[in-house]
Amino acid sequence: MCWWKKRKVKTRTALTPGSYVSLPYPEEKPDHTKNKGNTTADDAKKIFFEWMTTYLVPSEKTKWWEKVKITLDESTVAATDSKHKHMWISPVWLNPGVIAHEMAHISYWQLSPEKKRRFEASYQATTEPLVLLVKKERTYAETSMVETHAEIYRFLGKYMPESFWEFYPFLF
């Protein structure tokens, strides 16, 4: 076998579903050139739609998600009031992945206490390779179940195992 054939085989192996060696939505780098002077509400809207597209948020849910107010705020990385659907995000961290994480908090807020318990049980018992990869690589996911829930969505997005979709209202 010549070298390039070998290489091709290797690449294809790495991309076979279920055999991921890295998280499908890697973390974006912060952009320290951004601030409130050069970033507008329109930029935030643009990134909001980039999140909807890259994470394949169902288009019939667009109107529901558009009700989330996004405020640019340099005093934080990102924060969300899930009850009132209000997000504050730093221009430096304005990217689809951070928006995905914060939107997952709003989705989690919609779960009943019983569903939250079932989510926790599913997470603790999971053998899904991608969920285990989040657990292994994202220690922040271990800080609370709310953060676990958000990190799974933020790093797996549309590749999240189907058995978890029911815990992500308005996102699948």
Ligand SMILES: [Zn+2]
């Ligand atoms: Zn969070």
